[in-house]
Amino acid sequence: WQKKQIHWQNSIISACEQSGRTIIPSVREPISFDEWVPNIEADCKFVLDPNITSQPVDIEPKHVALLIGPEGGLTPSEVSLASDHGFHGLHLGPRVLRTETAPLVALSIIGARWGDMSA
Numbered sequence: 001w002q003k004k005q006i007h008w009q010n011s012i013i014s015a016c017e018q019s020g021r022t023i024i025p026s027v028r029e030p031i032s033f034d035e036w037v038p039n040i041e042a043d044c045k046f047v048l049d050p051n052i053t054s055q056p057v058d059i060e061p062k063h064v065a066l067l068i069g070p071e072g073g074l075t076p077s078e079v080s081l082a083s084d085h086g087f088h089g090l091h092l093g094p095r096v097l098r099t100e101t102a103p104l105v106a107l108s109i110i111g112a113r114w115g116d117m118s119a
Contacts, residue, residue: 008027009026009027012024012025012027034081037081037082037085040065040085043062043063043064044063044064044088045064045067045082045087046064046065046066046067046087046088046090046110047074047079047082047083047088047090048066048068048090048091048106049069049073049079049089049090049091050073050092051073051079052089052091066090066103066107067082068099068102069099070099071099073096090106090109092109
């Protein structure tokens with residue numbers, strides 16, 4: 001795990017240097033979905049799901065959590081758990097995106113709506 005963590009952290013540092021980002025996100029040890037969802041701290045939490053309608057959010061968040069499922073999508077119970085813990089639905093349009101591209105689209109939408117976040 002440590003070798004992968006170092007590799008991913010170095011990739012993040014390179015991306016931050018390229019983009020001029022001064023706050024560097026950290027790579028943490030993996031935990032289970034059921035453990036992560038109730039413990040995530042963010043001003044605004046989004047879950048990507050092609051089967052739900054986007055919900056308006058009327059805050060100016062400083063920290064955003066973005067939950068993106070695997071290629072097959074999140075299970076209904078996973079979406080329900082996220083919703084129960086304050087995650088808002090975020091729908092990216094009529095097309096189902098690949099796991100590699102969904103974060104780029106979601107972060108672009110979030111960035112266009114609220115600008116640069118602090119972390």
